[in-house]
Amino acid sequence: MFQNRKNQLTARANVLKALAHPTRLFIVEELEKEERCVCDLTTLIGADVSTVSKHLSVLRQAGIIIADKRGNQVFYCLRVPCILNFFGCVESVLESQATDHAATLAGGVK
């Protein structure tokens, strides 16, 4: 049973790791709006195409996005819509960081 738990945690960690990059979060947020081809994303992001492609590959391998090849281009879209629910919680974390920081500046407890 222990090994099972470890495997489960590793699997979850891999999904989170795939999301844990600003460019990849940007991609996810763009794909929330609508599907995009690699070239569009590349323009929006402003990095080398190969860099963007590799980020997309990471997200795809993590099961977060799906590729749909149409003609010359590859369009990507979100596979799991609930991804956006993450951010509310992440924001809560960031807000409590900010609160703390403010308190520290105001002379609160360390």
Next chain:
Amino acid sequence: MFQNRKNQLTARANVLKALAHPTRLFIVEELEKEERCVCDLTTLIGADVSTVSKHLSVLRQAGIIIADKRGNQVFYCLRVPCILNFFGCVESVLESQATDHAATLAGGVK
């Protein structure tokens, strides 16, 4: 405005990155149940104390957990309860991975 967005995405990514490790996910799940001191967590995890301490430090710096020093020991607890909401979605991702994998084995489209 662009720089703002980038900063926001980086901040979010940092929180996700802090969560993106099996040991740290284990810690978070333990702390959901009740607060724990470093020594308890170390026993449960079965790694070196220094390793566990460093993981705790990562979670603390990300604003996910809080340390409470009482006498000799340091007790940690979750700062933001909503963290567990993450996992439902993460599991959805993993399930669609599994579905896909099954389909592939069954001879589905690549």
Next chain:
DNA sequence: TGGCTATTTGGCCATACTGCCAAACAAAAG
């Protein structure tokens, strides 16, 4: 076929992460 566009892959380098050991610190107990 040959050329063009869109995308992916390989390679390289710099940087970051992980885990252990050893050492430093902090608090409590002799």
Next chain:
DNA sequence: CTTTTGTTTGGCAGTATGGCCAAATAGCCA
């Protein structure tokens, strides 16, 4: 004050990540 227990920090070695360039691949259009 010395020892003991609990925790953190520094340092090292191995591994992984991120970004760019160059090259390979895939599909369209003459």
